[in-house]
Amino acid sequence: MNEMLHHKLPVKSANVVKLEFFSRSENVSLARLVASAMAAERQISIAELDELKVAVSEAVSNAIIHGYQGKEDCLITMTLKLTTQRLSISVHDDGVGIADIEQAMKANFSSSGERMGLGFAFMRSFMDGVEVTSLPGAGTTVVLHKDFL
Amino acid sequence: MDFQTESKKYQGRDWLVVAVSGELDLSAADQFKDKLKAALAKSRTRYLMLDFSRVSFIDSSGLGVLMGRYRELALTGGRIIIRHANDQVYRLLTASGLDRLIEVELPIGGHFAKEEK
Numbered sequence: 001m002n003e004m005l006h007h008k009l010p011v012k013s014a015n016v017v018k019l020e021f022f023s024r025s026e027n028v029s030l031a032r033l034v035a036s037a038m039a040a041e042r043q044i045s046i047a048e049l050d051e052l053k054v055a056v057s058e059a060v061s062n063a064i065i066h067g068y069q070g071k072e073d074c075l076i077t078m079t080l081k082l083t084t085q086r087l088s089i090s091v092h093d094d095g096v097g098i099a100d101i102e103q104a105m106k107a108n109f110s111s112s113g114e115r116m117g118l119g120f121a122f123m124r125s126f127m128d129g130v131e132v133t134s135l136p137g138a139g140t141t142v143v144l145h146k147d148f149l
Numbered sequence: 150m151d152f153q154t155e156s157k158k159y160q161g162r163d164w165l166v167v168a169v170s171g172e173l174d175l176s177a178a179d180q181f182k183d184k185l186k187a188a189l190a191k192s193r194t195r196y197l198m199l200d201f202s203r204v205s206f207i208d209s210s211g212l213g214v215l216m217g218r219y220r221e222l223a224l225t226g227g228r229i230i231i232r233h234a235n236d237q238v239y240r241l242l243t244a245s246g247l248d249r250l251i252e253v254e255l256p257i258g259g260h261f262a263k264e265e266k
Contacts, residue, residue: 025176032206050206050237057208061175118209118245125244 015041019078023068023093031060031078031091038080039087042148051126052087052146058119059091059142066104067095067140085148092141098134105132150177151203152184156192164230165192170203173211182214189218195227202233212245219250228252 019034021027035056036049044052060076068074079090098104105120123130129145151170156163165188171177189197197218219229229251234242239255242248 025174025178028175029172047236047240050240053206054208054237054241057174057206057210061208061210064175118212122209122241122244 014081014083016082017080019080020075021078022072023064023074023076024072025061025064027076028057028060028064031076032056034078035080035087035089038082039146041082042084042087044146044148048146052144055123055126055130055144056089056091058122059089059144062119062142063091063093063095063140066098067093069096087146087148089144089146090141091144092139094139097136097138097140098132099136101132101134150180152181152188154188154192156194157198159196159198162196163192163194164196164198165189165194166198166200168200168203172206173204173214174206174208175210178210178214181211182217185214185218189222195222195225197222197227198230198232200232201235201238204238205235207238207241209245212241212247215247215251219247223250230254 015038017034017038019031021030032053036053039049039052060078063076064070074093074095077090077092079092081088105124106117120130123142123144127144128147129143131143131145132140134140150173151168153168155166157166158164167185167188169181173181185197199215215229215231221227222229230253231242231251232254234253239253242251242253247253
């Protein structure tokens, strides 16, 4: 059955991986690992792979810290879609959401405490595209795009 | 995360040298911060040298811990030096602008190695 299905698929069809995990900090490295393993199937330099890992790390960390306010038993959904030319990684949480996306995306060096507010700045500078969809109370979806030459 | 400390004389001052290992992300940030704060309090020095030769990855959570320590130490004229950062860590230290506050030894042929002799 599986073989038959496989034969019907076009050769260059996209590969999709969907992952659901708890909003625990130890799952940030798992998310990085899955994303970099998928990206490594295409032509990508070590430096670009490092940047992709940082972007994924920031997106998942944001979902844990901001989306779920540090609660550890909430679900984060990561969906990865790999085509010949692009890897798109969607990180979704059902947390508190963002009221002002533009404001949230600004680097905030003066923020008090330990966090530097660099998450979105890194995502933007290290990826070829970043989309954020969010509404207060309705969760947040961040989609990161990496294009392959 | 492995965390080891020692004291060292450098440029006529007492430095706390910390060798840390692993990935400095959200899962390690709190532990890294607490251990650094405790070690600094115990050593009673304002001079912190971080040996990153066994740090494989850093993101904004790890950078935030470094920024926090810089803010505390800078109040009393302290200094932070980072040595042996790998390419990924070095790139993030420069991309974040932290290399303008913290002294980061260049990955190849660092200038601090020369001074130390």
